[in-house]
Amino acid sequence: MEVARDIASLQKAVGEARAGGLRVGLVPTMGALHAGHLSLVSEALRATEYVVVSIFVNPTQFGPSEDFDAYPRPEESDLAACNDVGVDLVFAPSVDQVYPGAIATTIHVAGLSDTLCGPHRPGHFDGVATVVAKLFNLVRPDVAFFGRKDAQQLAIIRRMGADLNFPVAVEGCPTVREADGLALSSRNAYLSTDERARAIALHDALAAARDRIRAGTRNAAPLVREMASIVQKSRPTAVDYISAVDPDSLRPIDTIEGPVLLALAVRYGKTRLIDNVLVDPTERG
């Protein structure tokens, strides 16, 4: 496995792979890799012939009061994990390589960025869309792999890619969960033992609403109320949102007539967790 720390090394290695006719896959990450990331890598290894994992804690997607400095950076174990599963290249640049000076250019995806997590994380999705466009141009992958756990991010990147005609297929991969249902997240490491136990409420709430839909409920309001009730019992520090939305437009749904994304963001102490499930009402539980 090769590790590229600078753009020139990255482009030399990927250019050779591309010149050799290999289909290039990209898994963009901020490191602190867990089984969720590794499932993206597995899918990339299956679907493409030369797999690049980028590890970059992107400063422009953190708000001033967010956890950029505290975000975990266990690089040695991340590289070992990538090497173990057969990644071809890790791109682990410094901030200076990605942002050699102040960046003047911003990509904004209107509508999709302004709902759910958007109002709670001003500028976050602009930072994400912009750095993903940079990575698309730097790596020029055939396919890029993102987790459905970050459903809003996935919708925004799909839309950005389509709107700007990026020649990159965007693949969304299933959320990986702990045995008790908690979605894997690098931020789970911030949780105290007590918070970790309470955080199971996110998945419990989503699963309860999913079961109600499968049992025939089509009115979104009581579903949202039930999810809120389950979450409230876990004594959250704050509930940013609990919503039933269209999976593509992310607009709220009143009556469930097709696939619906149930999504929530809840804080325990200083840790903000998100989770979601995509429910097809035609599937019976």
Next chain:
Amino acid sequence: MEVARDIASLQKAVGEARAGGLRVGLVPTMGALHAGHLSLVSEALRATEYVVVSIFVNPTQFGPSEDFDAYPRPEESDLAACNDVGVDLVFAPSVDQVYPGAIATTIHVAGLSDTLCGPHRPGHFDGVATVVAKLFNLVRPDVAFFGRKDAQQLAIIRRMGADLNFPVAVEGCPTVREADGLALSSRNAYLSTDERARAIALHDALAAARDRIRAGTRNAAPLVREMASIVQKSRPTAVDYISAVDPDSLRPIDTIEGPVLLALAVRYGKTRLIDNVLVDPTERG
């Protein structure tokens, strides 16, 4: 010469050229081609091996009170001109091909978009940056060619390309002028005979200021005043700006210590004209 009306035809043709090892050049235009555009094409033919000219009157870069509907679209003569000089492919898509639905994604280049023409054309440069990113992704040229006549557009595209790591070299090509100095523009066709005669004031003002700098003037304020005085004598309908700015940052310069961009935008009747010269103070006239 091939004419592609849709994205699939474009990408098939360019893909074959690229697979054949040809360096691809792109000249993005809104049609109504004049000798200025053709000088860009000449440079593209010289510097690259497969030249694509795009002809697309991009609706998103026109304001609601601007001339989108009236903008000239002499397609037959544009295609003939491209064919005559040896263009390989013209990409002349419909609006629906480029914008199959409402576009949610916008690229904004802060600072550079907010000065000179920016305040007078809200949203214009976002529309330009976004459609150029789309064209870069659709055509994937090695080099793209833009006129220095649109100096602010060129600075914004250079910055956007660098900030987003687009693998496209951006070439700025010299302004082409009429015998009396008027910069070629598709919008010159809007001028009445009287307005056409008065419009020479743009170049006269720039030339006078350039000569002053070459003669030793280093204080920008009197230069701007002299340019304004020359323009005022031409009885303009409005003067949007007359400025001496840094060619890269487009920030106003007080004391000229290096290359300076003298730029102005002036209206005669309903026609808005822009022009500029880049002056190196170390060159003597």
